Structure formats: C-alpha cells, structure tokens
Amino acid sequence: MDTPNAAPSRADQLALLTQAGPGTEMGRLLRMFWHPVALSRDLQPGEAIPVKALGEELTLYRGESGTPYLVGGRCRHRQTLLHTGWIQGEKIRCIYHGWQFDGSGQCVQRPAEKEARVPPNCRIPGYPVHEYCGMVFAYLGEGEPPGFELPRKDVFEAPGVLIAVTKETWKINWFQQIENSLDAVHVSFVHQALRVGPFGDAVTTMMPDLSYTENEAGIEQVAVRADDNIRKSDWTFPNNNHVVVPGLQKGDPWIDFGIWMVPQDDEHSTRFTIYAMAPGDEPANERFRAYFRKFGGYNADEHYDELFHQRKGPSEEDFLAGLISAQDYIAQRGQGVVADRRQEMLGKSDLGVVTLRRVFWRELDALRNGRPTKHWRKRAEPLTLPTQPGRSRQGTPAPVEEPAS
C-alpha cells in the first residue's frame, strides 16, 4: 500500500481479519479488551506456566499468596524462558542467572551484578490479570485496562450456579472460530455429523430465518426455525459467544455456554468455554459435575486423524461438550489452518459472517484513521436465551431432505 491509510484491497482486507500479532491492526484492536489466557486450575500457587496469546510469548505465574501475574515470556538478560525458574513470594526468578522480576515485569534483582539497585529500564512486559469463573483473563493493551465488565454475564454469577470450564487449543486461525459463532445455519448440518447430540437434536435440520442486530455489547443472532424453535446467541465483541444448550438428560436444566476464541498465534487459537447450569435437583447437579470431571479435558485437535480419516468421534458418553467441539472442529479445521477466503462464495444465508466482518472492518478502519472505536459495554438488560421444547433423539443423522423444488 503506497498511499498511507488507503482503503485496503479485498485480499488485504481479508488478511486483516486473521492477523492478530503485535503491531498488526487486529492485534491493536484486540488488545483493547480482556481475554482469557489460562484456566485457573492449571496454575497452582508458586507455579509458572508459559502461555501464548495474540502472538506473544508470556509467563503466567501465581505468587505464593495465590495471586496470578502475567509477564513477558523471556528473561530480559539472555532470553531464557522465564517459566522454568522459581517463584519466591510474589516474584519470579530466572533459572539461568537468577534475575528476579516482580509481577509488573520490573527486574528487582540481578544477583551476580552485585549492584545497589537494578536500573529501572531493566524490565519485561507485565499485564493486568483478573480471575473470573475459573479463568485467568488478561489485558494485553497499553495504559489502563477497561473495567472488567464486558466478559461478565449474570447467568455465570447466579446464586448456586454450577460452573465448569474447559480449554482447547486448535491448529486453526481464530477468525474461523469467530465466523462460526455467528453462523446459525451450520448447526443444522455440523451438529448432525458423527452423531446427533442433544444440541443438534434441539435444532433440527430445518433452515432458519436469520436476523443479526448490533447492540452495545456485540451482535444478537436470532435463528427462527419454527414458532417453538427459536435460537438466540448473545455475541459479545470481539470474541465471545453465549448460547444455551440442552442439559445432560431430559429434564435437567439447560446449560449456558460461553465461549471465548482467542488467537494464540495466527495458526493456533484457543477456545475457553464456561458451562454454567442453574442448580437442579441433586442427581442433575451430580451428573453435571461428573460429566465434566470425566470429559472436561477433550481436545478435538488431538484427534485430527480419527475425525478426518476414520469418522470416529469422542466417546459415546461425551455427547455434549466433546461432541460439539469435535463437530465444530471438523467444519472449521476442514477450511484449512487459515481459510483461503479469496476462494469462498458467500450467499444470503451468510448474513452473520458478512455482518461480523463489516463490524470488524469498521472498527479497524477507525483505528487506522485515528478515529475513536466504538465503546463496547456490557448489555444493560441481559438477554434471555430461549430454550426449546427439545425433540426425541434420532437414531441416525438425517441431513436436509431434498426440497420440493
């Protein structure tokens, strides 16, 4: 692009959506928001793990007090991975020569330098973190982070609510996951593949009427298949979707399903999912807990060959979280690691995808041209997501019948 800030070509515009590393336009935009970077349970006090988000290598550690800290991935000194070192109190010390950093990334000790004071310019990145519902969120942008409001949902905070969280890293660009979340049609096909779980069963193969409405938090998606078959998604900018899925057994409460799709780098993205169930009777509660104890570790990406070449899905008993992931994975990973959108042919039913891209391009355009981006904020009135009466489980998938043309 020779002219500064010239409108990007179609191919460049498509590329903007998929590149989220430091210094990219999407990278700048995404850095204005909180993102989950780890599950709380994967980080014990006094431990450090490497995490990768928005193209950055990072060290996440929990001080001995239990407080989590997110700092750069490598020591300022000679670039060794910092997570292999030691936590002492609330600080982390490099394995190589013992340089010690506090949770803001400031180096506070360089033992072999025998100096009175570490110079202030000896530091690595440090980012604010916030734990919520068993996930560690971080703000990777500059300056003060926004208040921790946009990721919150009343249903995740309801009294007595049961929460389970999962995490899957896939070899796939993040934007394929985002597009899928505003693509109501796919449910009728993708979630009939391998076998029909309660989610696919609740939706049926009827083709929906679609509407997409932007609001203060994101985009509301409505797919009407019949008077008693209306599915809504409460999508929050830039990368969260919130839907409801049937419970584990007829009669169990429906489950709120909140999913963040976070770029790790441009070829890998991580799905962080909250499953929240309003408390039911004790057997229903125990079913929920037992299910996630047993199946909460499924990662479709570890089953590529089974899913793509053997048509073998997760265990028969893992008919909810694992099955939905496996189905989505086949559809999205099937597009390639980074889908070649120059080859695509969109139709009217891709309204969600088109709406989504327009919103992103509008925001990126504002950023590029120095105009303010939209102030996204938590919905004033929470959206109630309708549950369906549900249908009897079908024995075999029956994708759309031939229409009477």
Add this chain to the structure above:
Amino acid sequence: MDTPNAAPSRADQLALLTQAGPGTEMGRLLRMFWHPVALSRDLQPGEAIPVKALGEELTLYRGESGTPYLVGGRCRHRQTLLHTGWIQGEKIRCIYHGWQFDGSGQCVQRPAEKEARVPPNCRIPGYPVHEYCGMVFAYLGEGEPPGFELPRKDVFEAPGVLIAVTKETWKINWFQQIENSLDAVHVSFVHQALRVGPFGDAVTTMMPDLSYTENEAGIEQVAVRADDNIRKSDWTFPNNNHVVVPGLQKGDPWIDFGIWMVPQDDEHSTRFTIYAMAPGDEPANERFRAYFRKFGGYNADEHYDELFHQRKGPSEEDFLAGLISAQDYIAQRGQGVVADRRQEMLGKSDLGVVTLRRVFWRELDALRNGRPTKHWRKRAEPLTLPTQPGRSRQGTPAPVEEPAS
C-alpha cells in the same frame, strides 16, 4: 526467462521434470493421461475419502450405487473439506452448510439459500474416473479424456488371472521413481541389499548390456546379462512400468508386475502396483492370495528409520513385494526428497535415464511451443517379457566382485 519460450537453462530443465502441480508444464503434460488415484477396496459405497494427485486436493466418493466420482477437495462455499460430509444417492453434501454437489462437481442444492435453482457457475472441479483391476483411475485434464486403453495390458485381463494391488505413498518426488524404472543396472545392486529375494536372485550381479527403444506406447528396455539372463521392461509413457518377477516358490508362475508412479505433490508420490499371476495349481494360487492378504499393506515410507539407520528390512516372509519396495525406497529416498540432479555425474550406463529425460523434454517442448505432443497408444503387439531360469538363492549378498582390471 525473459524471452517467451526461450530454451530453459539446464537447472530449469531439470526442475521441469519434478514439478507437476496445476499450471506447470509437466502438470499439463501428465494431465493428458489416466492415472490411478486410489485402490478400489479403500472406497465403500456411500463413502468419501480425500485423495491428492498432481498437486490437487480432491474428494473421491462412491455413490450408493457403487459408482465412484472424483470432485474438488473443498466445498465451493467456504472451502471446507468435502469428504467429511454425507453421500446421498450419487451426490455428496458438505458438512458445514449442506451444499450438495453431483459427481460432475455441479452444486445442485444450497439448503439455506432457499432458492429455486442453484446458479450454474456454482461448481467445483469434477473429473472422469474409470475402475480397472481394483484401481480407480482418473483423468485430471481438460476436455474429453482419451479412451481407457494405454493403461491396459493383456496379461492383467487374461482368463483366470489372479490380481493383487497395493499402494504406497512415499515422501519423494515422483521423477526419482520414474528414473529408477528405466535404470536396469540398479537391479544388480539395490535388489541385493538387506537380503537377496527371488527378484535379485534372478538377475545376478553381472553387468548388463543395455538397449532402450522408443515405441508407440513408451520405451522398451532390454538388459542382457547372459544368453539365459535377459530382462525386458515394457515401460509405458508417462509413468507405468511393466516387468516380470519370479513367483513365490520355485515352480510357481512368474508374476507380472505393473507399477504406476503418480505425483501426489512435488514431495510425495504414490506407487500403485498390480501383481498379476496366470493361474497355477491350487497351492500356488493360494500362496499368492495368502501372501498379499498378509503383506499387501507394507509401505516402506513408514519404516524410514529401520531402513536407513537399522538396516532392518520387512519381515523375512515378505520377500517379494515388501522387499522390492524396501530396497527401491532406500536407493531412491536416499537421493533426497527431491534429488539435486545438478550434482549428479551420469555415465554411459545411465542410458535409460538419459533416454527418458529426452523423451519428456521433447514432449514438454512441444507443449510449450504449441506443437502437438506424441499420440501415445497401447502397443499393437503385446511384448512378451522373458522369464529367467532362476538361480539358487544365495545365502548372503555378494555385490560385484573386483574386476580383473
């Protein structure tokens, strides 16, 4: 190359031989012929598998009637791999949004579009296929395919003939395999490595007198080692070789061995082999069947480390098909994934390789300059391949003795 159609440099000429993707010169030439793309037994009615040939990702599926179809690898809509979808009748439906294609690649239904008729420009590639001797052949060129004649051999169609087919994909450029097939000298060495099987035993380590004669179908190779040790190969353009090898036991009929070497992409090629034996007595026939039931799945590429670092070949009992493959693999894969021919030093005994390249360069030159390429056709008179008296199995390989110089 600044001047259009200028004669390529030596390095460019060598590169022409190894690049067979869409749009390359070799790619155009190879697309004028039928090539095997799968074994029939790997494709059940109502199933789809991904195949790759000549650098193209493809979907091969068998309609419920049993008829095979070959179409593009990805849905026209949003580029999802089509083989993960559903076969319904003779059509295939994408897993993502249910777009349905017929066997010619024409899209015939887009359920969510709720349209009266799919526009005719909504299509993906579709290619003619032909099953023969347990293999699915395809024509990936433009326009009408040639009649299915060149791949046929009378010996494969003889009354009562026993046929076995195998398939091995190797991480190796296809042209190394082709050159090996017109290189009669290698038999005296390569097929003595690991251990001596009936094939190596039949040939001995004597150095042959060589002749190569182009005919209407390809090139006839004759290697004379002694009056009673004459080996002929009936090589068909562009990528089939036909030789005979001794049977599984002394007295069993010799086996016709027809091998196609097909570029998958420029770093992988697939050997499709037909083993055909004129019926012998029942024990001989059962030996043939039992052998291929047990060993027909060997793929040398899965044993790289054993073959290159442990000198460990296939099972002692797999002394024919597996052993020949393993030996050829070491020699050819040992040249690198794509041999660097700029470093080679050819001799008079490389006459077959030289002849072969000249024929290819002549054909590529015609294509590049808009002249007609040769009309290759099935030999009017089938060549009878001489069998040898055979020699007693040697206990240990004894590569060439020091000549009295």
Add this chain to the structure above:
Amino acid sequence: MDTPNAAPSRADQLALLTQAGPGTEMGRLLRMFWHPVALSRDLQPGEAIPVKALGEELTLYRGESGTPYLVGGRCRHRQTLLHTGWIQGEKIRCIYHGWQFDGSGQCVQRPAEKEARVPPNCRIPGYPVHEYCGMVFAYLGEGEPPGFELPRKDVFEAPGVLIAVTKETWKINWFQQIENSLDAVHVSFVHQALRVGPFGDAVTTMMPDLSYTENEAGIEQVAVRADDNIRKSDWTFPNNNHVVVPGLQKGDPWIDFGIWMVPQDDEHSTRFTIYAMAPGDEPANERFRAYFRKFGGYNADEHYDELFHQRKGPSEEDFLAGLISAQDYIAQRGQGVVADRRQEMLGKSDLGVVTLRRVFWRELDALRNGRPTKHWRKRAEPLTLPTQPGRSRQGTPAPVEEPAS
C-alpha cells in the same frame, strides 16, 4: 555489505557466531580444528553411519580392518546416501549402482561403466580422522590437518584412568552451548534446578568473583566464591571445555569432564563428553562403570516436554551426567533454537561471554582480512583444576537469598 570486508553491523556480527556451514566465516574458522563426529562404539568394523557436522552430510565407515574413514554423504553418481551401501575391505560401495570409493573419497570402481580406469575427477570429499578416548575426531578443513594435540589432556591419558563417553544431539545452535561453558555464574542457578546434584552442591549459590584469561590453548576461567570454593575451567579454543565435578559418592575421586560442542547444522549441535576418573578403590571404579552403563545414553533433547512443561528431570539415580545435561538444556534450549541476541541485556557478570565473543570476532576478522589467525596449541603446563571440599546435600534447591540491600 556493499564495501568488501567492511566491519559487519552488530546484528551481522552476532549472526557470524551462529552460522557454521560450508562457506561461512565461522565455518572456515572451525574447519581449522579437529572435532569429534561420532563415538567409537557406534561404529563396528564393516559398518557405515551417516554423520552431520559443520553443516555437511557425511558418511563415516569402518573398514574391515577396523580403521575409520570419513567421506562425503552422497554418491558422486546420483546422490544416494552412501552409508546404505556395502563396506568391502577398506572401501565403500553405493547401494544404487555399485560405485566404489576408497577412504579418501576417490571413486575406484564404476561396475556398469565397464571402463579400464575411473577418471580421477570422479570423487567425493574425504577427511582425515583420528580416534581418541573412544571418540572419532575429524578434520574437515583443506590441506594438511594440524597435529592431533589441541584436543588432548593429560588427565585423559593418565595410567589406569577410567573413561566413559557420551553424546547428545540437541535442537539448539552450537554457540549457546559455547557461551554457557564460559559463564561461571549459571552454575549457582541452573545446577540448582530440578534438584541439587553433587555438582550444584559443590558450588553453592554464592555469587563468584570472575576472571577470564586468554592463554595459548584457549581461555582460563576462574570463579571464586570463597577461599575454599574456587572453580576453574580450562577452556580450549574453539569448542571444548574442561572442568571437574564431584564423584558419584563422597570419597570417590572427582571426575574430569571434557566436553566438545560441535555444530551439526545451525539448528542442531552435538555434545561429546569424556568423563575421566583417576582409578579409586574397586567399589568406586565399579560405581563409575555401572553408572555410565546404565545412564550413558541420556539425551535431554528427547525429554523436552518433561523438562519444560512437567518439571520432571532424569531418574533420581542419574544425578550426575543426566542431571547436569538436563539442567543445562533447560537454560540453553530455553533461549530458543537460535537465541535472539539482539534482545539481550548483558551485565558485568557476563564477562566470560563478552571475552569469548571478542576472541571469536578477532579470529574471524583476521580470516576475513587475510591476516593469520592465532596459532592455538596445547598448554605447555597442564592446569590443575581444584576440587572443593564439598558440602552436605541440601534437601531442596535454595536459589539466592534476598541480599541485604
């Protein structure tokens, strides 16, 4: 660089240190010295193995007499890997067409050419080799090799000495290994990680006073932590370090530890280590032999995931060689496959690294400008490396305490 022989930029200077392939400046410099390329025990008479050193693919074989030879990796004819062929007498024959080479790389027979004499220009590289202490050393430079003196140490040749050798190839640039060997500070931290072995225990976490002195053979490193805690390293140009480590049990003799760090290619390097122990009582001698029989095959690179993500080191019993390797590996591999030195921030305590680079840059500069490089030679007076009194093993690692600032 437009001006010939202009001083390289900082980034170029750093790159010079890490690139050792044929034709590079470092490659030229390193080729003036003997380097280990294999362990003697990995090469039986009549066998060939592929080795890689300084970016070159090579064939190492042992003639039937037991003499080792090092020649090019590929046959001159059609580039097949030569190690897959046959040793006959003192010569090696290619598997593909039987071309035969002597140990100097000269082709001596091309059987199918039926010629009176092989032309003298038909040859591949051939390099001098020298076996020493169970290692095969080679000289990959041009012309006459220097005498085999610089790699020798009196302690390796002492009467009755017990010798064990090991070899580990790591996915890491060689210069990270070199820098680590002249970095005395790291011992206080790195060798406290995972757990404290006798080596870390002997050194303690006190910060040393450092001195580095160039001598006729390399650089002498002295780290003084206390009057009774002085550690010296006798470092030999360009890639050997010699230190002492405590024996396997209190009272056992200390072990001389000589390590060569050889570039395989720019992303892999091999550590060849000699452990030499002056003979003790028979139980001590048997402990030494038994330890290396059992643990001499450890390679940290095969345990990347355990070391980086599970904090799981080698077996508790492998508390010397394996533990030291694992600890060093975490620190050095943690810098990346090729450390990005443009991001580093060196301190006064990096004196060894700074000294080391200056010596290399001085030598490279001489080479680039056609001046003579230094004549490195074996030390006239062998350095006695002091052993420490040793300390009681600590239960848990205790990296540096907070200093009273």
